Amino acid sequence: MYDVAIIGAGPAGISAAFTLKNLSKNFVLFGSDELSEKILKSERIANYPGVGSVSGKEFVGMLKKQLNDCGISVTCKRINNVFFIDGKFMLLSGDEIIEACAVIYAGGTESIKHINGEAEFLGKGVSYCATCDGFLYKGKTLAIVAESEKFEHEVEFLSSLAEKTYVCRLYKGDLPPVEICGDVKVNSIRNGNGDVIPVDGVFVLKNCMAASDLIKGVVSEDGHVVTDRSQETSLKGCFAAGDCVGAPYQIAKAVGEGNVAAHSAVTFLAAKNKLNHAKTLAK
The missing domain is CATH 3.50.50.60 (FAD/NAD(P)-binding domain)
Known part of the structure; x- marks a missing residue:
C-alpha cells in the first residue's frame, strides 16, 4: 500500500511528487506521458520564475527531465473511481485496485460540460x-x-x-x-x-472527470473542489491542488498548492500513524 497516491501529472501533481520524494515517502503518480496537454499546447509561458520565456513544449520537456533526474516515473493508468473504505483509499483502474493511505487529486478541470442527467444517472446507466x-x-x-x-x-x-x-x-x-x-x-x-x-x-x-464524481465524499462548488488552506478536501486524508480548486489557472499557483498538499498529506500520515501506535499500546 502506498503512503500517497497522486492523481494528475500536471504542475500541481508533479510538485507534490517532488516534495514527497524529498520526504522519502512511498507514493505513486498517475497521469499521462505528455504530462499536461494544456501546457503542451501553450504557445508561450513567460510568468514562471526562473525559466524565462519558453514554449509549452519546452516547459513540459523541463518537467520530464526533472522527473527523470529525480527517479520519479509517471504511471500511465486512468483512475475511474476512488473510495475510502476501512481507513484507506482504494483507487480503481479498470479491474485493478490500488491502495493508499492518502490521496492528492490534481487532475485539473473538466474540459467538457456535464450533460443534463449525467450526474443524476451516474452508476444507473x-x-x-x-x-x-x-x-x-x-x-x-x-x-x-x-x-x-x-x-x-x-x-x-x-x-x-x-x-x-x-x-x-x-x-x-x-x-x-x-x-x-x-x-x-x-x-x-x-x-x-x-x-x-x-x-x-x-x-x-472524457479526459478529466470532476473530482466529486471520481472521489466519493469530496464536495465541489461551481465546478471546483472545496479545500481548506492545507488543501484538504471535505474527505479527511484527501487533498486537492491546481486548477481543480479554482482560479487563477496558473502554473505558479498549481506548484505552490501541490507543495502544500504534499506537506499536509505527510502531516496527516504522521497523525494517523501516531493514533494507530496508541491503539496498539492500549490493547
Missing part, C-alpha cells in the same frame, strides 16, 4: 469506464460520447459488445446529447433536434 462496466451492456444499445481520439480503442471495445451504438466524437465536431433521460435507470437520450433515442446506457469518455 451512465459510466466513465468502458473496461469496468462495458460487459454489463453486452447485446444492448449504447450511446458513447468520446472527448478525444485516444478513446477510440474504448469505443471499439464497447461497439464489439453492444448490439447497437450511437457514437458522438466531440473531437470531430459531433454535438453531444443535450439530455440523458430515464426513470430509475437510463432509458434514452435526447439530441439537439429534440429527438428521443432509446438506449440502455451512456458512456461518457
Whole structure:
C-alpha cells in the first residue's frame, strides 16, 4: 500500500511528487506521458520564475527531465473511481485496485460540460469506464460520447459488445446529447433536434472527470473542489491542488498548492500513524 497516491501529472501533481520524494515517502503518480496537454499546447509561458520565456513544449520537456533526474516515473493508468473504505483509499483502474493511505487529486478541470442527467444517472446507466462496466451492456444499445481520439480503442471495445451504438466524437465536431433521460435507470437520450433515442446506457469518455464524481465524499462548488488552506478536501486524508480548486489557472499557483498538499498529506500520515501506535499500546 502506498503512503500517497497522486492523481494528475500536471504542475500541481508533479510538485507534490517532488516534495514527497524529498520526504522519502512511498507514493505513486498517475497521469499521462505528455504530462499536461494544456501546457503542451501553450504557445508561450513567460510568468514562471526562473525559466524565462519558453514554449509549452519546452516547459513540459523541463518537467520530464526533472522527473527523470529525480527517479520519479509517471504511471500511465486512468483512475475511474476512488473510495475510502476501512481507513484507506482504494483507487480503481479498470479491474485493478490500488491502495493508499492518502490521496492528492490534481487532475485539473473538466474540459467538457456535464450533460443534463449525467450526474443524476451516474452508476444507473451512465459510466466513465468502458473496461469496468462495458460487459454489463453486452447485446444492448449504447450511446458513447468520446472527448478525444485516444478513446477510440474504448469505443471499439464497447461497439464489439453492444448490439447497437450511437457514437458522438466531440473531437470531430459531433454535438453531444443535450439530455440523458430515464426513470430509475437510463432509458434514452435526447439530441439537439429534440429527438428521443432509446438506449440502455451512456458512456461518457472524457479526459478529466470532476473530482466529486471520481472521489466519493469530496464536495465541489461551481465546478471546483472545496479545500481548506492545507488543501484538504471535505474527505479527511484527501487533498486537492491546481486548477481543480479554482482560479487563477496558473502554473505558479498549481506548484505552490501541490507543495502544500504534499506537506499536509505527510502531516496527516504522521497523525494517523501516531493514533494507530496508541491503539496498539492500549490493547
